[in-house]
Amino acid sequence: MLNFEFYNPTRNLFGKGSLEKLHDLMENYGQNILFLYGGGSIKRNGIFDKVMEQLRDKNVIEMGGVESNPTLDTLRRCIARCREEKADMVLGVGGGSVMDSAKMVAAGAVYDGDVWDFLANHDQLPQKALPVATVVTMVGTGSEVNQNFVLTNPQTCEKVGKNGGDACFPQFAICDPEYTYTVGPYQTASGAFDTIAHVFEHYFAEADQYMPIQDGMQEAIIRAVITELPRVLEEPDHYEARANLMWAAQQALFGIADMGKGHGERVEHKMEHILSAKYNCAHGAGLAVVVPPFRRYMCKLQPKKYRQFAENVFHLDCTSLSDYEAGIKGIEALEAFIHSVGLPTTLRELGASGPDDVEFLASELVKQGRVTKGTGIGYNELKEMYASVY
Ligand code: NZQ
Ligand code: ZN
Numbered sequence: 001m002l003n004f005e006f007y008n009p010t011r012n013l014f015g016k017g018s019l020e021k022l023h024d025l026m027e028n029y030g031q032n033i034l035f036l037y038g039g040g041s042i043k044r045n046g047i048f049d050k051v052m053e054q055l056r057d058k059n060v061i062e063m064g065g066v067e068s069n070p071t072l073d074t075l076r077r078c079i080a081r082c083r084e085e086k087a088d089m090v091l092g093v094g095g096g097s098v099m100d101s102a103k104m105v106a107a108g109a110v111y112d113g114d115v116w117d118f119l120a121n122h123d124q125l126p127q128k129a130l131p132v133a134t135v136v137t138m139v140g141t142g143s144e145v146n147q148n149f150v151l152t153n154p155q156t157c158e159k160v161g162k163n164g165g166d167a168c169f170p171q172f173a174i175c176d177p178e179y180t181y182t183v184g185p186y187q188t189a190s191g192a193f194d195t196i197a198h199v200f201e202h203y204f205a206e207a208d209q210y211m212p213i214q215d216g217m218q219e220a221i222i223r224a225v226i227t228e229l230p231r232v233l234e235e236p237d238h239y240e241a242r243a244n245l246m247w248a249a250q251q252a253l254f255g256i257a258d259m260g261k262g263h264g265e266r267v268e269h270k271m272e273h274i275l276s277a278k279y280n281c282a283h284g285a286g287l288a289v290v291v292p293p294f295r296r297y298m299c300k301l302q303p304k305k306y307r308q309f310a311e312n313v314f315h316l317d318c319t320s321l322s323d324y325e326a327g328i329k330g331i332e333a334l335e336a337f338i339h340s341v342g343l344p345t346t347l348r349e350l351g352a353s354g355p356d357d358v359e360f361l362a363s364e365l366v367k368q369g370r371v372t373k374g375t376g377i378g379y380n381e382l383k384e385m386y387a388s389v390y
Contacts, residue, residue: 030088095138140191
């Protein structure tokens, strides 16, 4: 097991009616509140009004329009507004895009430079940030309980993720599964698959070491997504299933389940980020396309771990199979699951318009230095993986 230090200060208010605690919680955070949200879903489903009611004693600075896969220009605009209005706190109400943006605005507002510096320079962490908090409306990223953020620069086709350090942990997260009832089937499935991809990055790391606690938790998270997502697709306001998906997403990326494991270079996330930078696709949908070819590639290198996945997650009978054959059987089961929940399996479904795209995606990732040689994966491997799902 790798050495680790566990720290997560975010107060998690989970469950039905938890928004009612917002009013009292806000007492600690000053008067001027930047209320950040996305393209308008919260106005249509009534969450906006409910939040405003809780903020009744505050001076609310409303800032909507954060797009899915938030862009640098939008963040610059939000940060400028946050400074002008002298906000004391940033409250992000939405999915991963809004919650990530809330963290970047909170850090960018008190930083004497451009927000892209945090993304462009690997070692540059925000040293401080305004207090930030979230109300979750879409499940998958776990952004509500972690310190990460992701930003896209469409001009350069770069989408970069960052662990923002201690300053970027939300103070609290309001997580009411009922608020996700209105998320449509495609976005729901996309978020759920994002959860699986987050677990994968740790589950398959340190594959030769015996870590029954981490493996057991991670297998449970993936199994939960596999059983609960179909229940939600069948019945979108199924409280229990929505709650299980929400908790799975948080467990996948808030620290506990992956302690003591590395996560390599998060290659599949980088393979996806270039897709959402280029095609503006849903993050989890992009992952659904690139995870299987990446895992097929890795199965050759660590077949034993992939057998474990097939047997413990999908409960497949692999007795007469080699480790590699068993691993591939597990990946095939995953592909069947992806197909069954309506997620895409090809680049074309995300917007790729010709074989040149494959070339572009592989070369751009290498050019941006996003996937380094240390992984054993270079231009040729990337091209082969993308081509296999064109
Ligand atoms: O913008 P609105 O109108 O609110 O609509 C959103 C958006 O169109 C809609 N939505 C959200 N809540 C809804 C709803 N529609 C109906 N009812 C509701 N209750 O859903 C759409 C997608 O929302 P978005 O926030 O973009 O999705 P997601 O939560 O998947 O976040 C994606 C972003 O998070 C980053 C991704 O790269 C991407 O930029 N990630 C952040 C991570 C983190 N902080 O740890 C890790 C992830 O790996 C990921 O990279
Ligand atoms: Zn993700």
